[in-house]
Amino acid sequence: MQRRIFSGVQPTHGLTLGNYLGAIRNWVRLQRDYECIYCVVDLHALTAVHDATAMRQNTREVAAALLACGIDPAESVLFVQSNVAAHSELAWIFNCITPLGWVNRMTQFKEKAGKNRENAPLGLFAYPVLQAADILAYKATHVPVGEDQKQHLELSRDIAGAFNRKFVADYFPIPEPLILGEATRVMSLRDGTKKMSKSDPSDMSRINLTDDADAIALKFQKAKSDALSGLSVDPENRPEATNLLTIYAALSDRRVADVAEEFAGASFSEFKRLLADLAVATLTPIAAEMRRLLADPSHLDAVLASGAERAQAMAAPILDEVRDAVGFLQPKPR
Structure with a gap:
């Protein structure tokens, strides 16, 4: 069959x-x-x-x-x-x-x-x-x-x-x-323990497929982080860091463990900037094509x-x- x-x-x-x-x-x-x-x-x-x-x-x-x-x-x-x-x-x-x-x-x-x-x-x-x-x-x-x-x-x-x-x-x-x-389970940018959702009252909690480059960059810049240095995968104690690493890994088609190893010593601000650039490169062509289709x-x-x-x-x-x-x-x- x-x-x-x-x-x-x-x-x-x-x-x-x-x-x-x-x-x-x-x-x-x-x-x-x-x-x-x-x-x-x-x-x-x-x-x-x-x-x-x-x-x-x-x-x-x-x-x-x-x-x-x-x-x-x-x-x-x-x-x-x-x-x-x-x-x-x-x-x-x-x-x-x-x-x-x-x-x-x-x-x-x-x-x-x-x-x-x-x-x-x-x-x-x-x-x-x-x-x-x-x-x-x-x-x-x-x-x-x-x-x-x-x-x-x-x-x-x-x-x-x-x-x-x-x-x-x-x-x-x-x-x-x-x-x-x-x-790939993508969590809220405002609370790494909750699933990213279109029903969340805060638009800053999610990346919409219709967001432009500036909105994507701002949302990642404002995404919740923690006070620890470096980044690591630890869903229990570092849900926000885990979420951002997971998103980067998914967008780049890499294993989360490999991404975590690469950015283990990076600051949140540096990593968020790189993540925003990656997301913009992936999503802005989708948003542009959606606008074209919806116009007809x-x-x-x-x-x-x-x-x-x-x-x-x-x-x-x-x-x-x-x-x-x-x-x-x-x-x-x-």
């Missing part, structure tokens, strides 16, 4: 350096060795975004970021989730065979709903079942995952197995996690529409077979 990847990103405003190093850069590289399907998952975003204008704007912004970072729409399939109805229909079929206990074990719902659990939307609870449908609608064999998504992929594997046992043996492949080398929304929409047609062509025969397997009466052509 051909190795096929599915991965998605929510259309929330403001992708960061963490999104780039933790996911998007890997997606670009995977295009060389896999058949890749990349999706802007607006159905998932609807659990939190209830502003139609913002949803459309964010969807285009994320698509522009993916293209600017190097996703090739001729090589990979890039589309918007809601444009392919198979995701929603397959999610409902999976809802009907997924035990409630499996979903109850998902820790992300508990974390996101918090104390407001009774008022949390049903979509947030069923979110991982829709994720399973996203993956299996294309019979994807591999899924790039970070630490926070491993549990959801396990559920997708369980759901594939449940369908295969109930209806058609070995119909869905059991998707494998794809973990690529040394994980009709072109961007056409790229996504073309991707949706290709995705629909891939998912339609799979969904037809699923409908037949579960016993849905399907209309016959006249």
Whole structure:
């Protein structure tokens, strides 16, 4: 079977350096060795975004970021989730065979709903079942995952197995996690113990993919450091130093240990300047290309529409077979 990847990103405003190093850069590289399907998952975003204008704007912004970072729409399939109805229909079929206990074990719902659990939307609870449908609608064999998504992929594997046992043996492949080398977990520039996040109230805590050279340089210059001399990797006692070394290593495609050895005797100010220069060289071309793409929304929409047609062509025969397997009466052509 051909190795096929599915991965998605929510259309929330403001992708960061963490999104780039933790996911998007890997997606670009995977295009060389896999058949890749990349999706802007607006159905998932609807659990939190209830502003139609913002949803459309964010969807285009994320698509522009993916293209600017190097996703090739001729090589990979890039589309918007809601444009392919198979995701929603397959999610409902999976809802009907997924035990409630499996979903109850998902820790992300508990974390996101918090104390407001009774008022949390049903979509947030069923979110991982829709994720399973996203993956299996294309019979994807591999899924790039970070630490926070491993549990959801396990559920997708369980759901594939449940369908295969109930209806058609070995119909869905059991998707494998794809973990690529040394994980890049980018932390806040203001607090090295917290993940870099677009939802952080302080814009100084993150590097946005749309930041210009001056903003990037200022943010690294103002990034939190500690009072110790030199730099070293010590997540427990020196989280800020560890974070900056990790970012430098990821941007330069080097091992963190090698970077730490090189800069063991450097001052924070000297290292921050070099890190800012490296980040500017990497990110400013991406920001410029994003601005170019966003200035022509009709072109961007056409790229996504073309991707949706290709995705629909891939998912339609799979969904037809699923409908037949579960016993849905399907209309016959006249």
